[in-house]
Amino acid sequence: MLNISSYYLAKVLATVGITDRRKQNQINLGLTCWNLVTGVTGAFLTKKLNRRTQYMIAFVGMTAVFACWTGASADYAMTKNTQAAGAVVGMIFVYYMFYTIMHPLTYVYITEVFPFVHRAKGVALTQLFSRGGSSFNQ
Amino acid sequence: MLMRWTSDFDNPNGALLGLISAAFSIGAVIAIPVVPYVNDRFGRKHSITLGSAILLVGVVVQTASINIAMFLVARILLGMGIPFCINGASQLIAELTYPRHTAVLNGLFNESWYVGAIIAAGVTLGTFSMPNDWAWRIPSLLQIVPSLLQVTFIWFIPESPRWLVSRDRSEEAFDILVEYHGEGDRDSALVAAEFAEIQATVRAEMEGSKRRWVELVQTPGNRRRTLIAACVGMFSQWSGNGLVS
Numbered sequence: 515m516l517n518i519s520s521y522y523l524a525k526v527l528a529t530v531g532i533t534d535r536r537k538q539n540q541i542n543l544g545l546t547c548w549n550l551v552t553g554v555t556g557a558f559l560t561k562k563l564n565r566r567t568q569y570m571i572a573f574v575g576m577t578a579v580f581a582c583w584t585g586a587s588a589d590y591a592m593t594k595n596t597q598a599a600g601a602v603v604g605m606i607f608v609y610y611m612f613y614t615i616m617h618p619l620t621y622v623y624i625t626e627v628f629p630f631v632h633r634a635k636g637v638a639l640t641q642l643f644s645r646g647g648s649s650f651n652q
Numbered sequence: 653m654l655m656r657w658t659s660d661f662d663n664p665n666g667a668l669l670g671l672i673s674a675a676f677s678i679g680a681v682i683a684i685p686v687v688p689y690v691n692d693r694f695g696r697k698h699s700i701t702l703g704s705a706i707l708l709v710g711v712v713v714q715t716a717s718i719n720i721a722m723f724l725v726a727r728i729l730l731g732m733g734i735p736f737c738i739n740g741a742s743q744l745i746a747e748l749t750y751p752r753h754t755a756v757l758n759g760l761f762n763e764s765w766y767v768g769a770i771i772a773a774g775v776t777l778g779t780f781s782m783p784n785d786w787a788w789r790i791p792s793l794l795q796i797v798p799s800l801l802q803v804t805f806i807w808f809i810p811e812s813p814r815w816l817v818s819r820d821r822s823e824e825a826f827d828i829l830v831e832y833h834g835e836g837d838r839d840s841a842l843v844a845a846e847f848a849e850i851q852a853t854v855r856a857e858m859e860g861s862k863r864r865w866v867e868l869v870q871t872p873g874n875r876r877r878t879l880i881a882a883c884v885g886m887f888s889q890w891s892g893n894g895l896v897s
Contacts, residue, residue: 621762623880
């Protein structure tokens, strides 16, 4: 709530020379809006794709884009080429497109996997591991 | 982090800031073991009611914070309220909505997170240059709006038919199915089929289970489900979303 631009995004952008706070905030807000658009699309994809296919597309896509992102970031680190910096920003947006193909599935999948008697506990377990995962990030 | 907030709280150091950001997770971990009990005993709707009530208290304490201890307690309360709301809401959507739309609606439910994030970013952008403590108190106070809407309108939405059947309230469950899935037609074939399926499965599941935690690891099928629950939770966080959250 207290972050305007996320702490981590600011650091990633700083590694490719984008240190201006205003610019960072603009990219952050743009990225959040982009996530909403691709996430809503992902929610409707559940009509067309089965769950595992949708997860596979998301994770394969994220892995591939992350490799390109790392490459472009390394290029910027060696050459200070502004085109490489632009590519990194573009890559972040494509990466999140794949992330939000998976993001809508969390509660869809978990409420389908558990039968009624254990459903509340199943969702609670997901919440616990999700909280544990995000604490690890910090 | 907001400059104004930092100075109002005497520039807390790194360890204290870490504790404040962890407080949200600490609250969640305290609440999560109780959440399924509340859901199964009091219903999906009132899990949301309880969660929203805790959030209301959390928001008031956070907005009124005069020292770091108050702020910390508020963050723990906010962390405690959220799992009740999410657990109840995701199950209410799964069990109440028209079957053909359930997946899309539960997907949109999770994506609504970004709507909140955009509003929060906009509000903070508007207030952060304010010269007084309202720079952070206004964004804090505005968090009350979604919870107020929840506790006001929760009374107007139907409960999960499956949960009602599990509490021996089958007649109410049937009425809800008629109104929301059968467009008021008590002889609807869809409603009859759904009602029969719900009664048969809920009864069979309740007879074969004491609904204890240990059952989640007692059969191969449940072990697999538990593994999926853990992976879905973990990998939704370990895939780079820390950048925007």
